[in-house]
Amino acid sequence: MDHAAEAQRTDLMTITRHALNEQGRHPESRGDFTILLSHIVLGCKFVASAVNKAGLAKLIGLAGVTNVQGEEQKKLDVLSNEVFVKALVSSGRTCVLVSEENEEAIFVDAPLRGKYCVCFDPLDGSSNIDCGVSIGTIFGIYMIKEKDNATLEDVLQPGTDMIAAGYCMYGSSCTLVLSTGNGVNGFTLDPSLGEFILTHPNIKIPKKGKIYSVNEGNAQNWDAPTAKFVEKCKFPQDGTSAKSLRYIGSMVADVHRTLLYGGIFLYPADKKSPNGKLRYAVADSLFFMHPRLIIDICIPVGGDMSWYLQYSV
Ligand SMILES: O=P(O)(O)OC[C@H]1O[C@](O)(COP(=O)(O)O)[C@@H](O)[C@@H]1O
Numbered sequence: 130m131d132h133a134a135e136a137q138r139t140d141l142m143t144i145t146r147h148a149l150n151e152q153g154r155h156p157e158s159r160g161d162f163t164i165l166l167s168h169i170v171l172g173c174k175f176v177a178s179a180v181n182k183a184g185l186a187k188l189i190g191l192a193g194v195t196n197v198q199g200e201e202q203k204k205l206d207v208l209s210n211e212v213f214v215k216a217l218v219s220s221g222r223t224c225v226l227v228s229e230e231n232e233e234a235i236f237v238d239a240p241l242r243g244k245y246c247v248c249f250d251p252l253d254g255s256s257n258i259d260c261g262v263s264i265g266t267i268f269g270i271y272m273i274k275e276k277d278n279a280t281l282e283d284v285l286q287p288g289t290d291m292i293a294a295g296y297c298m299y300g301s302s303c304t305l306v307l308s309t310g311n312g313v314n315g316f317t318l319d320p321s322l323g324e325f326i327l328t329h330p331n332i333k334i335p336k337k338g339k340i341y342s343v344n345e346g347n348a349q350n351w352d353a354p355t356a357k358f359v360e361k362c363k364f365p366q367d368g369t370s371a372k373s374l375r376y377i378g379s380m381v382a383d384v385h386r387t388l389l390y391g392g393i394f395l396y397p398a399d400k401k402s403p404n405g406k407l408r409y410a411v412a413d414s415l416f417f418m419h420p421r422l423i424i425d426i427c428i429p430v431g432g433d434m435s436w437y438l439q440y441s442v
Contacts, residue, residue: 142327144316168220172213173297180299197232209251224279246271246283254379263300265381298381338391341372342383350399
C-alpha cells in the first residue's frame with residue numbers, strides 16, 4: 130500500500146483550508162473573505178449539481194425570458210443567477226453585486242451589507258448548455274472604496290485593484306480556479322465529499338504553446354494585426370510547426386485549457402464587437418461586465434504573459 134498517498138488522501142487541502150492558510154498571511158484579517166469565498170463555493174456546488182442533472186431535470190432549454198443583452202435566457206442561466214445572488218447577499222459580506230444577467234447593480238440592504246463588491250457572470254457559455262459543452266461561472270472581487278458608502282464606482286475600479294478573481298468550470302469535472310493575488314490554484318470538486326480539493330497548486334501558464342484559440346468565423350471582421358497574427362499561427366515563417374486550432378466557444382473552457390496547456394485564446398475586437406466580446410447592461414449609468422477582465426487577473430498571476438494579449442478596457 131502507498132502509505133504516503135494514503136496520508137495524502139486524509140490530509141486534504143480543501144479550498145476553505147487553503148483560504149484560511151492565505152488568511153494567515155494577513156494578521157488583520159477577520160475571516161470575512163473566507164466567509165465570502167465559502168458562499169461563492171456554495172453557488173458553484175449548486176450550479177455544478179444543476180448542470181450535471183440539467184438534461185434529466187428539464188433544466189435545459191429557454192426560460193422564456195431575455196436578459197439585458199436581448200439574449201434568450203436559459204433556465205440554467207436564471208437558476209444560476211438566482212443562487213449566486215442569494216448566496217452572496219446571505220453571506221453578509223457584500224455591498225454591491227454586478228451580474229451579467231441583471232440590468233442594474235444590486236446594492237445589499239444595510240442589515241446584510243459587508244465590505245466586498247462582486248462582479249460575476251453566473252453561467253458563461255450558456256449557449257452551449259443544450260449540447261453538453263463545458264460552461265462556467267466567472268467572478269471578481271473588489272473591496273469597497275469608502276466604508277458604508279457603496280456606489281457604482283466600487284465596481285468600476287481597474288482590474289488591478291481586484292483582490293481576488295476566479296472561475297469555476299462545469300465540465301468532465303468541476304474545477305474552481307482562484308487567484309487572491311498570490312499565485313493561481315485549481316481545486317476539483319470531489320462529489321463524494323462535496324468539497325473542492327486542491328489538485329492544481331500554483332498554476333503557471335506554459336511559456337510556449339502549440340494551440341491558438343479564436344473563432345475563425347469572425348476573420349472577415351478582424352483588423353490587420355489580428356489577421357496577421359493568426360496567419361502566422363497557421364503559416365509560420367520561422368521554420369516552427371503550425372499551431373493547432375482549438376476553439377470550444379465557451380470562454381471558461383478555452384481559458385482553462387490555455388492556462389494549463391499554454392498557447393493563446395483571443396476574442397479580438399472587430400467590426401462586429403469593437404471592444405471584443407463584452408457584456409453591456411445599459412441602465413441609467415452604463416456599466417459593463419468584462420468577463421475577460423477577470424480572466425486577465427487570473428492569467429497574468431498565473432504566469433508568463435508572452436502569449437497573452439491584453440484586452441484594453
Ligand atoms: O460564439 P462566439 O461569437 O465565438 O462567442 C463565443 C463566446 O461567447 C460565450 O459563449 C459567451 O456567450 P454566452 O454566455 O452569451 O452564451 C463565451 O463563453 C465564448 O467565448
